[in-house]
Amino acid sequence: MATSLIGRQLALHLQKNLWLGAPGCRYVSKAAAKAEVEFDYDGPSMKTTVPGPRSQLFVLLLNFVFSQNVGAVNFFCNYEESRGNYLVDVDGNRMLDVYTQISSIPIGYNHPALLKLMTNPNNLSTFVNRPALGILPPENFPDKLTESLLSIAPSGMSRVQTMACGSCSNENAYKAMFIWYRNKERGQSGPSAEDISSCMVNQGPGCPDLSILSFTGAFHGRTLGCLATTHSKVIHKLDVPSFDWPIAPFPRLQYPLEEFSRENAQEEARCLEEVEDLIVKWRQKGKPVAGIVIEPIQAEGGDNHASADFFIRLRRIAAKHGCAFHVDEVQTGGGCTGKFWAHEHWGSDDPADIVSFSKKLLTGGYYHKEPYRIFNTWMGDPSKNLFLCEVLNVIRRENLLEEVARSGKALINGLYELQAQYPGLLSRARGQGTFCAIDVRDDATRDKILVKTRDKGVILGGCGDRSIRFRPALVFKEYHVHLFLNIFNDVLTQFK
Amino acid sequence: MATSLIGRQLALHLQKNLWLGAPGCRYVSKAAAKAEVEFDYDGPSMKTTVPGPRSQLFVLLLNFVFSQNVGAVNFFCNYEESRGNYLVDVDGNRMLDVYTQISSIPIGYNHPALLKLMTNPNNLSTFVNRPALGILPPENFPDKLTESLLSIAPSGMSRVQTMACGSCSNENAYKAMFIWYRNKERGQSGPSAEDISSCMVNQGPGCPDLSILSFTGAFHGRTLGCLATTHSKVIHKLDVPSFDWPIAPFPRLQYPLEEFSRENAQEEARCLEEVEDLIVKWRQKGKPVAGIVIEPIQAEGGDNHASADFFIRLRRIAAKHGCAFHVDEVQTGGGCTGKFWAHEHWGSDDPADIVSFSKKLLTGGYYHKEPYRIFNTWMGDPSKNLFLCEVLNVIRRENLLEEVARSGKALINGLYELQAQYPGLLSRARGQGTFCAIDVRDDATRDKILVKTRDKGVILGGCGDRSIRFRPALVFKEYHVHLFLNIFNDVLTQFK
Numbered sequence: 001m002a003t004s005l006i007g008r009q010l011a012l013h014l015q016k017n018l019w020l021g022a023p024g025c026r027y028v029s030k031a032a033a034k035a036e037v038e039f040d041y042d043g044p045s046m047k048t049t050v051p052g053p054r055s056q057l058f059v060l061l062l063n064f065v066f067s068q069n070v071g072a073v074n075f076f077c078n079y080e081e082s083r084g085n086y087l088v089d090v091d092g093n094r095m096l097d098v099y100t101q102i103s104s105i106p107i108g109y110n111h112p113a114l115l116k117l118m119t120n121p122n123n124l125s126t127f128v129n130r131p132a133l134g135i136l137p138p139e140n141f142p143d144k145l146t147e148s149l150l151s152i153a154p155s156g157m158s159r160v161q162t163m164a165c166g167s168c169s170n171e172n173a174y175k176a177m178f179i180w181y182r183n184k185e186r187g188q189s190g191p192s193a194e195d196i197s198s199c200m201v202n203q204g205p206g207c208p209d210l211s212i213l214s215f216t217g218a219f220h221g222r223t224l225g226c227l228a229t230t231h232s233k234v235i236h237k238l239d240v241p242s243f244d245w246p247i248a249p250f251p252r253l254q255y256p257l258e259e260f261s262r263e264n265a266q267e268e269a270r271c272l273e274e275v276e277d278l279i280v281k282w283r284q285k286g287k288p289v290a291g292i293v294i295e296p297i298q299a300e301g302g303d304n305h306a307s308a309d310f311f312i313r314l315r316r317i318a319a320k321h322g323c324a325f326h327v328d329e330v331q332t333g334g335g336c337t338g339k340f341w342a343h344e345h346w347g348s349d350d351p352a353d354i355v356s357f358s359k360k361l362l363t364g365g366y367y368h369k370e371p372y373r374i375f376n377t378w379m380g381d382p383s384k385n386l387f388l389c390e391v392l393n394v395i396r397r398e399n400l401l402e403e404v405a406r407s408g409k410a411l412i413n414g415l416y417e418l419q420a421q422y423p424g425l426l427s428r429a430r431g432q433g434t435f436c437a438i439d440v441r442d443d444a445t446r447d448k449i450l451v452k453t454r455d456k457g458v459i460l461g462g463c464g465d466r467s468i469r470f471r472p473a474l475v476f477k478e479y480h481v482h483l484f485l486n487i488f489n490d491v492l493t494q495f496k
Numbered sequence: 497m498a499t500s501l502i503g504r505q506l507a508l509h510l511q512k513n514l515w516l517g518a519p520g521c522r523y524v525s526k527a528a529a530k531a532e533v534e535f536d537y538d539g540p541s542m543k544t545t546v547p548g549p550r551s552q553l554f555v556l557l558l559n560f561v562f563s564q565n566v567g568a569v570n571f572f573c574n575y576e577e578s579r580g581n582y583l584v585d586v587d588g589n590r591m592l593d594v595y596t597q598i599s600s601i602p603i604g605y606n607h608p609a610l611l612k613l614m615t616n617p618n619n620l621s622t623f624v625n626r627p628a629l630g631i632l633p634p635e636n637f638p639d640k641l642t643e644s645l646l647s648i649a650p651s652g653m654s655r656v657q658t659m660a661c662g663s664c665s666n667e668n669a670y671k672a673m674f675i676w677y678r679n680k681e682r683g684q685s686g687p688s689a690e691d692i693s694s695c696m697v698n699q700g701p702g703c704p705d706l707s708i709l710s711f712t713g714a715f716h717g718r719t720l721g722c723l724a725t726t727h728s729k730v731i732h733k734l735d736v737p738s739f740d741w742p743i744a745p746f747p748r749l750q751y752p753l754e755e756f757s758r759e760n761a762q763e764e765a766r767c768l769e770e771v772e773d774l775i776v777k778w779r780q781k782g783k784p785v786a787g788i789v790i791e792p793i794q795a796e797g798g799d800n801h802a803s804a805d806f807f808i809r810l811r812r813i814a815a816k817h818g819c820a821f822h823v824d825e826v827q828t829g830g831g832c833t834g835k836f837w838a839h840e841h842w843g844s845d846d847p848a849d850i851v852s853f854s855k856k857l858l859t860g861g862y863y864h865k866e867p868y869r870i871f872n873t874w875m876g877d878p879s880k881n882l883f884l885c886e887v888l889n890v891i892r893r894e895n896l897l898e899e900v901a902r903s904g905k906a907l908i909n910g911l912y913e914l915q916a917q918y919p920g921l922l923s924r925a926r927g928q929g930t931f932c933a934i935d936v937r938d939d940a941t942r943d944k945i946l947v948k949t950r951d952k953g954v955i956l957g958g959c960g961d962r963s964i965r966f967r968p969a970l971v972f973k974e975y976h977v978h979l980f981l982n983i984f985n986d987v988l989t990q991f992k
Contacts (some may be wrong), residue, residue: 061638062633066638067655068655069870071869072631073630074631076635077635078634078635079634104628110625118614118624127614128606128610130600130858131573131575132598136571137572138572139554139572141554142558142562145564158562164664165661166872167667167872171719171720172718174720175735178736179735182734183735191730196730199734199736200733202733206733206734207738208735209737221872222871224667224724225721231697234702235869237695237702238678238687238702238869239674239675239703240695241703241704242699242703243698243737247697359873362626372565373734375718377854377855378600387624
């Protein structure tokens with residue numbers, strides 16, 4: 001611990017000197033105010049390029065000594081030393097984290113409230129004895145459910161089912177929609193003898209030829225059911241058998257929005273028309289659409305937005321054709337858009353039939369309206385609900401949703417300024433809360449910018465073909481926005 | 497705490513009095529030796545029938561106040577008070593647990609070693625900061641992997657991929673087999689332009705029409721891919737779209753095995769022949785079999801066993817036809833058969849291409865031989881690896897695999913005696929280690945026996961049509977076997 005403290009001080013010292021000598025103007029952003037996050041560091045501190053020598057050594061070790069897959073490993077982390085918005089790596093580099101483990105760290109690293117929870121002896125048993133939650137729930141299950149997931153239930157939804165991860169959440173949500181659809185078709189009568197015998201051998205009518213309508217550019221997970229609705233990258237899909245399910249176009253909005261309002265409205269109308277056509281077509285094909293699944297903002301697929309009006313009209317189309325409407329908030333949920341759920345921005349009292357979540361909610365799961373036959377061994381993990389309760393306490397106590405709205409405003413304004421400043425390089429700045437993105441002129445340049453920015457102490461992620469996505473934690477304050485914009489600007493000058 | 501201690505003493509007192517007055521002979525089993533598990537209780541202690549009034553109240557609360565699904569809830573548990581082999585419910589009933597959360601508690605409740613791990617400050621960060629393991633692994637990841645999953649790797653396998661649950665493990669194992677199969681087909685050439693464009697819209701050749709061969713009675717999970725290989729119960733399958741994949745018969749062995757060796761060998765040969773026929777048939781159909789998936793003992797489907805010879809020949813058939821061979825050890829893995837993996841009983845140096853696990857391993861995942869494109873956000877949970885390391889330490893330190901072999905022998909001998917004693921009621925006693933089962937004359941009687949046994953303080957589970965499965969923790973000693981057999985015998989006398 002002593003050595004790493006010394007290392008940290010040393011790194012800070014080195015970094016300060018490096019910064020003094022760093023090129024690039026800093027007029028984009030206001031002078032950064034003092035950090036408001038108590039357990040945070042003051043700023044990034046870089047000792048090496050990333051991955052540094054120790055990270056590289058660990059990769060070699062894992063790859064050649066243990067024959068493990070390391071293809072996607074960025075670097076190895078020192079989670080003990082990471083704090084708030086800063087991720088520390090094994091080489092002692094401390095980076096401002098604007099990607100947060102693919103958007104899955106809600107209130108920063110090692111938040112004191114979460115550490116405190118771990119030291120409470122009353123909580124130990126929840127970690128040590130993982131129950132089969134569907135058959136033998138713990139005594140505090142109703143309480144913890146009320147405190148956590150039910151306290152943030154989307155409008156019109158009172159039922160929630162936890163799951164272990166985002167893919168399982170969507171898989172089971174799809175099953176819930178299929179079961180709901182078939183129950184509706186059967187009415188009062190139960191399953192027929194033919195239903196029962198045929199389903200055991202994977203055949204209809206017991207295993208019906210129903211479909212889920214999804215959108216181009218969508219990402220809903222990588223298990224076989226989810227993957228049939230995922231259309232963002234070839235690498236996800238190639239070589240995996242799939243279902244013949246309909247895929248509608250997701251609107252491709254033109255930016256800045258205010259200049260293209262007519263074109264964008266036409267584009268959204270076109271997509272909705274296509275949705276209705278596909279529903280009819282697949283019904284005629286004998287593969288009726290049981291449900292429509294959509295992200296409020298397509299994340300993995302490139303941070304593609306659509307208007308509130310688009311989603312409300314889509315939900316009406318679903319209802320008109322007897323399809324369930326599933327809003328996948330795995331990446332958008334948890335406060336990063338400035339509201340707890342991104343669909344709240346639509347202003348609808350009845351936004352969906354199913355809302356799925358994971359990532360920043362720490363547990364997977366979905367809200368729904370009807371009881372279904374959904375079951376597995378673990379059905380989630382109560383230790384994650386325990387953390388979620390505490391995360392929600394922190395969000396409320398520290399008004400983090402307001403903070404996100406404020407930081408998000410500073411971030412998007414900064415991005416607008418940067419794209420004005422680098423017109424050939426950056427375009428289509430967009431976002432809601434701190435859930436923002438910007439496009440780079442091509443994918444190679446985007447990837448270079450990501451690496452250069454990381455070497456300057458900021459972790460970002462890519463999405464879509466050539467977008468950069470910003471996914472900070474909810475404790476990312478205005479101070480951090482300005483810190484980030486200054487560093488980002490320094491990097492961008494090299495690409496002018 | 498004080499009240500629950502008093503409650504426990506009171507319950508013990510009541511229970512002892514109840515026992516004194518209980519009918520039924522006790523000659524089946526030896527006098528029970530003193531419990532050898534330090535943190536264990538002395539025996540069951542029942543205050544109410546189960547579910548008791550408090551459990552019923554919680555169910556009502558959850559169902560009507562919170563509109564949650566409670567269909568499968570047995571009762572609510574007090575995990576804080578549970579110890580070793582004993583699960584305590586919210587009514588203060590203390591039950592010998594021979595089902596262990598659907599076979600997922602490896603070394604009993606609140607094991608001191610696991611509690612101690614939780615109080616070590618060095619471990620806190622692993623619980624509080626869940627990483628995206630595929631891109632940003634923690635520093636101790638290679639160490640923890642060596643200590644845990646790599647130290648128990650099946651013969652011939654050095655690569656392991658963790659996942660969040662059993663279903664995700666199998667889904668991703670299937671994907672690995674599809675990718676492996678297509679890579680093999682393509683040889684040196686990469687994917688074609690047509691592969692790339694077609695996969696994005698769920699069509700071939702990019703999303704190829706490949707299949708996984710599974711067996712009647714199999715259970716591999718309930719997400720869409722897994723479910724296409726699951727054939728144990730209608731309730732799992734009904735209303736969910738599936739794939740047209742081949743389903744081979746799993747041998748239906750006749751018991752006692754020594755009396756039917758010729759018939760059983762014929763039955764196994766018949767099933768293997770059918771496997772080859774199906775592989776050929778599906779290849780002709782244009783849906784080649786990329787992999788075969790099988791459980792070493794079909795658990796959910798009714799504890800169906802086959803000989804080592806069957807599995808070894810099946811593995812050879814897979815190799816002959818260029819299919820990957822996937823052994824699903826989600827329920828059988830972790831030591832309950834007396835060896836760490838059930839497939840070790842086959843005595844093969846090269847048992848499989850893929851071995852998947854979850855449940856008692858605390859983390860999901862699979863072992864494999866080739867590198868594949870498998871990725872998701874969490875890719876498992878390092879906090880579960882931490883627990884697994886400690887579980888493995890306890891297994892080694894306390895020679896629990898030997899203990900399981902010993903307890904298992906006592907258990908199966910007891911079951912043989914009971915089925916001799918109740919010939920019209922019980923049959924087909926079978927098992928490996930403590931992973932045992934016995935059949936009851938019909939499902940209604942089986943279900944009644946489960947309830948009556950629970951009210952006497954023993955938790956059991958059903959499987960298949962009319963089997964009872966025994967799934968104790970690895971700390972279930974001979975003492976517990978005799979305790980169980982005595983209680984079970986008392987219950988069975990009522991069904992004579």
